[in-house]
Amino acid sequence: MIIHTAHKIQLEPNNIQATFFEQCAGTSRFVWNHALCEWDLWYKNGMKPNGRELKKAFNSYRKKLFPWTSETHRDAYSQPFENLNQAFSRFFKGSAKYPKFKKKGVKDSFYVSNDKLKIKEDCVRLPKIGWIRLTESLRFKGRVLSAVVSKTAGKWFIAINVEIDIPTTERKPISVVGIDLGLNVFAALSTGETFTAPKPYKHLAKRVRLLSKSMSRKVKGSNNWRKSVTQLSKLHARIANIRKDFIHKLTTKLVKEHSKICIEDLYVKGMVRNRNLAKSILDASWSELRRQLEYKCKLSDVELVVADRWFPSTKLCMRCGQTHKMPLHKRTFKCDCNGLAIDRDIHAAQNLRDYAVGLTVSA
Numbered sequence: 453m454i455i456h457t458a459h460k461i462q463l464e465p466n467n468i469q470a471t472f473f474e475q476c477a478g479t480s481r482f483v484w485n486h487a488l489c490e491w492d493l494w495y496k497n498g499m500k501p502n503g504r505e506l507k508k509a510f511n512s513y514r515k516k517l518f519p520w521t522s523e524t525h526r527d528a529y530s531q532p533f534e535n536l537n538q539a540f541s542r543f544f545k546g547s548a549k550y551p552k553f554k555k556k557g558v559k560d561s562f563y564v565s566n567d568k569l570k571i572k573e574d575c576v577r578l579p580k581i582g583w584i585r586l587t588e589s590l591r592f593k594g595r596v597l598s599a600v601v602s603k604t605a606g607k608w609f610i611a612i613n614v615e616i617d618i619p620t621t622e623r624k625p626i627s628v629v630g631i632d633l634g635l636n637v638f639a640a641l642s643t644g645e646t647f648t649a650p651k652p653y654k655h656l657a658k659r660v661r662l663l664s665k666s667m668s669r670k671v672k673g674s675n676n677w678r679k680s681v682t683q684l685s686k687l688h689a690r691i692a693n694i695r696k697d698f699i700h701k702l703t704t705k706l707v708k709e710h711s712k713i714c715i716e717d718l719y720v721k722g723m724v725r726n727r728n729l730a731k732s733i734l735d736a737s738w739s740e741l742r743r744q745l746e747y748k749c750k751l752s753d754v755e756l757v758v759a760d761r762w763f764p765s766t767k768l769c770m771r772c773g774q775t776h777k778m779p780l781h782k783r784t785f786k787c788d789c790n791g792l793a794i795d796r797d798i799h800a801a802q803n804l805r806d807y808a809v810g811l812t813v814s815a
Contacts, residue, residue, distance in 0.1 A: 453618045455750055459592055460611040463576075463601070464585040472581050473601060473608055476528040477560035479521050484532040485553045486510070491536065503537030524562075525579035531563035557681070561602035569599055569612075576610060592616050605689035606682050618751060628712040630804030632765065632797045633741070635732045639702065640797035642805035647702055652694040653735040660687060695737050703744040707752045714757040714808035715742060716765060757808040765800040765807070 465473060487506050494501035507530060514521055514529070521529045542548035570577040574586045578601070594616035601610050630642040638649035653660070667680035706713055718738055724730040742758075749756040759765065767775040769787040776787065778796060785799040786792065 454615060455618060456597065456613060456615055457592060457747065458611045458613045459590055460609050462587040463608040463610055464587060465608055469581050469584055470608065476524045476562040477603065479524045479528045480532055480562040481554045481556065481560065483529045484536060487533055487536050488551055488553060503533040507533040525568065527565050527568065528562045559602065561600055564599045564601065566596050566598055569596060571596060605686040625711065627710045628805050628808050629706065629710045630714045630801040630808065632800035632804060633716060633718065633738050634797050635729065635736060637797050638736060640801045642801040644798055649736055650694055650698050651735055652691040656687065656691055663687060696740065699737065699741050699744055703741060703748055707748045707754050710754065712755045712757065712808055713745060713749065714759060714804040715745065716804065717758050717761040719761060759804055759807050763807060765803040766796055768803055770799060770803050770806060
């Protein structure tokens, strides 16, 4: 089975290379904003814009009006048109919002195609800048498709997209597990095992608030303001890394130990409307767990089952099939018909396990 995956690695550029990265990211951001402006203008004039025509028009006057773009490599000023085309395709399909203009210092990045990319052990060669050290070697072996260089919290990273062929492996012994996601207990398994999330934002919220106030008191654009922005972005990166590290370890453990995993299709967008739970829900990052499970299950040939959003995993008695009211404050599931008394989270996980087993039997 052939799949596409990416490995994000931190770069160690010198001052000259870091300056070149800033220049490439700035060029890419400028071209994106220019293309989006032209797209809106063409549409208002009754034309049907697309990325290819916008790129053709831009190339006709690029050297005359924007000669400085030639100081970077070609992908930095050509790929934004394809990215914009894809963004509008997702918008018209209803899977994304209308594309927005990009700001300096927010998700700075640029694209590099595979014909300009060369990887050798712990180094990567990029166009016009030469070899750059990597903090680790590429994890996957396969055909390199492309790369994206990005900046996060003052550090530069490269995400290398690789096409790999996964060999057919022997099937694991059948082991089905259901996972119920929550806030007090991040994940409860049908086996009775529970995992508590580190909740990094909750523990570092005071520090975030202090740095935000400190930044707001400084003159925007000044050197001290830039230093505060860097400090705050590093703290947010630390929070994200703690969260991702925990979820990576959990999902790897689940994929290694089970042949089928069943999770819920949670409506997070609606749940965060509850102002009392919104911060805790976002700090838990349930969507990140699902994203990691989806690609890790493909890599390990594990079946991932997503239960129907309306499946009453918490309310449904696993023995008699009756549904009961289960408000959030009620932490133990009790059924008067058969005397069942069990923790609500583990009971919901066992219902999800039975849901996955039922799909296998019916198939």
